[in-house]
Amino acid sequence: MPQDSSLKHTPLYSVHVELGAKIVPFAGWNMPIQYAGLMQEHLAVRKSCGIFDVSHMGEVEITGKDAESFLQNLIPNDVTKLKDESVLYSPMCYENGGVVDDLLVYRMAQDRYMLCINASNTDKDFQWIVENSKAFDVDVANISDRTAQLAIQGPNAEALIQKLTDVSLKDIEYYHFKIGKVDQVECIISRTGYTGEDGFELYFDTEKAEAMFRKVMEVGKEFDIEPIGLGARDTLRLEVAYPLYGNELSAESNPLEAGLGWTIKLDKDNFVGKEPLAASKEKGLEKKLVGIKLLERGVPRSHYSVTKDGKKIGEVTSGTFSPTLGLGIALALVDKEYSKVGESLNVEIRKQSVPAEVVKLPFVPRSVKK
Numbered sequence: 001m002p003q004d005s006s007l008k009h010t011p012l013y014s015v016h017v018e019l020g021a022k023i024v025p026f027a028g029w030n031m032p033i034q035y036a037g038l039m040q041e042h043l044a045v046r047k048s049c050g051i052f053d054v055s056h057m058g059e060v061e062i063t064g065k066d067a068e069s070f071l072q073n074l075i076p077n078d079v080t081k082l083k084d085e086s087v088l089y090s091p092m093c094y095e096n097g098g099v100v101d102d103l104l105v106y107r108m109a110q111d112r113y114m115l116c117i118n119a120s121n122t123d124k125d126f127q128w129i130v131e132n133s134k135a136f137d138v139d140v141a142n143i144s145d146r147t148a149q150l151a152i153q154g155p156n157a158e159a160l161i162q163k164l165t166d167v168s169l170k171d172i173e174y175y176h177f178k179i180g181k182v183d184q185v186e187c188i189i190s191r192t193g194y195t196g197e198d199g200f201e202l203y204f205d206t207e208k209a210e211a212m213f214r215k216v217m218e219v220g221k222e223f224d225i226e227p228i229g230l231g232a233r234d235t236l237r238l239e240v241a242y243p244l245y246g247n248e249l250s251a252e253s254n255p256l257e258a259g260l261g262w263t264i265k266l267d268k269d270n271f272v273g274k275e276p277l278a279a280s281k282e283k284g285l286e287k288k289l290v291g292i293k294l295l296e297r298g299v300p301r302s303h304y305s306v307t308k309d310g311k312k313i314g315e316v317t318s319g320t321f322s323p324t325l326g327l328g329i330a331l332a333l334v335d336k337e338y339s340k341v342g343e344s345l346n347v348e349i350r351k352q353s354v355p356a357e358v359v360k361l362p363f364v365p366r367s368v369k370k
Contacts (some may be wrong), residue, residue: 010055011148011209019227026230027120029056034229041232042323045195046364048224049154051216052233054201055209058122059147060115060129064138067111074132075105076255076264076271082107087175087192090263091255092125093273097280098251101125102243102260104192106177114188114203116149118245132272148209152216153199153236155367156223161200163219165189169200174369183215194233196240196366235320241291241331241362247302247318248289248331256280257333259289259361287314288339291361294328294347298354305348306332306356313338316347324364328354 007030016023021032032053034041044050062071071079077090088105101121106114117125126142133140152161158169167180167189177190188203204212217225234244241259243249248258256264256277265271266278294300300319305312314334322329330347338345343358 008056010053011206012053012055012213015210015213016053016227021227021229024230027056027118029119031056032227032229034231035227038229038231038235039323041226041228042235044224044226045154045197045228045232045236046324047155048226049152049156049160049220050195050226050228050232051213051220052151052153052228053149053213054151055148055206056119057149058117058119058125058142058144059149059203060117060126061141061143062113062115062129062133062138063111063141064136065111066136066138067113070133070136070138071105071113072268073136073271074129075103076268076273076277077105078265078268079105079107084109085177085179087177087190089175091249091260092128093255093271093277094251095273095276097254097273097276099245099249099253099255099258100128100251101245102249106188106190108179114143116203121245146206147203148206148212149201149203150209150213150216151193151195151199151201152220152225153193153195153197153228155198156220156225157197157199160216160220160223160225161189161202164215172200183212185212191369193368194242195236196242196362196364196368197236198367198369234318235323238318238320238329238331239322239324239362239364240366243289243331244318248333254280254285254287257285257287257289285336287333288336289317289331289333290339291359291363292316292330292332292345292347292356293325293359293363294330295355295357297328298347298349298352299328300330300332300347300349300354300356304330306334307346307348307353308338308344313345319347322363329363330356334358
C-alpha cells in the first residue's frame with residue numbers, strides 16, 4: 001500500500017515495513033498501527049513485554065541559569081519538587097487555562113531540563129515555549145530530530161533491559177531515570193510509560209535506532225516480546241485511564257475537569273493560566289471526566305453522546321473495546337451531577353441507545369513500580 005510521501009518517517013520506518021506492520025498517517029507521520037493484531041499486541045504488554053517506536057514524540061532541551069524558574073512559570077505543576085534524575089508530569093496551559101499540551105519534565109541538573117512533548121504538537125509547543133522564555137536567561141533547543149525513543153513495557157521489561165545494561169534498573173524508581181549505556185549506546189533510561197505496566201522509555205541518538213530496536217527484539221525473544229503499534233498503545237492507555245491530547249485534553253478543555261487537578265498547584269506564585277484555573281476551581285466545576293462501561297454489546301467512540309433519560313449530559317472523549325475486560329469502555333466528560341460511581345447512563349452508538357454505568361477509574365489496575 002503506497003504511503004503518503006508528505007508525512008515524516010521515524011528512523012525505524014523500514015523496520016516496521018519489514019515486520020509487516022500496517023502503516024497509517026498519525027500526527028503528520030507514517031506510523032505502524034498494528035503488526036500481528038491489536039488484541040495479541042495488547043495482551044502481550046499486559047502479560048509479557050512489548051516494544052513501541054515512539055520516536056515521533058518531541059523533545060525540547062531547556063538550559064541556563066533561569067531554567068527552573070522559567071519552567072515553574074511555564075507549567076502549573078511544581079518544578080521545584082524535582083531532584084536530579086527525576087521526572088514530572090504536567091499540562092502546559094494557555095493564558096485562558098486551556099491546554100497547549102501535556103508533557104514530561106526531566107531534570108538533568110538545576111540548569112538543564114528536557115521536555116518530552118506530543119508528536120502532533122511539537123512545532124506549536126516549541127514556538128509557545130520560545131515565546132514564553134524571553135524574560136528568562138535560558139536557551140531553548142528542539143532536539144526532536146536527533147532523538148529516538150523506544151518504550152519497552154510489560155512485566156518482563158526490566159529483566160529484558162537488564163540484559164543489555166550495567167545500570168541497576170531495580171534502583172530506578174517510578175518517574176525517575178538514569179543516564180547509562182544500553183547495548184553500548186548512551187541512553188536516558190526512564191521508568192515511565194503510557195501503558196499502566198512497569199517498563200522503560202529509552203531516549204538516544206537517532207542514528208542508533210535501528211540497531212537498538214533489533215537488539216531489543218533479539219534479546220526479547222526469551223521474554224516473549226512483541227512489536228506494538230499505535231492501536232494497542234491507545235487501548236492500553238485507555239484501560240488505565242491516562243489522558244490523551246486531542247481527546248481528554250485540548251486548547252478548549254479545562255484540565256481540572258479532565259481530572260488533572262493534582263497537577264495544578266494553585267499555591268505557586270504564578271504560572272501561565274493560573275488566574276482562570278483558580279477562578280474555575282473557586283466557582284466549582286460544571287463537568288467531570290468519568291469512566292463508563294457498557295452493559296450491553298457496543299464500542300463507544302470519541303464524540304458519541306452520553307445521555308440520561310433521553311437528555312444529552314456529556315460526550316465520550318475516548319472509547320474502545322477493552323481486550324482485558326472484554327467489553328466497551330469509555331472516558332467521558334459529563335455534567336458533574338451525573339458523575340457518581342454507579343450512575344446509570346446511556347451512550348448513543350449509531351442509532352442505538354446502549355445502557356452504561358459510571359465506574360471507578362482506572363478500568364484495569366495499574367502495575368507500575370511504586
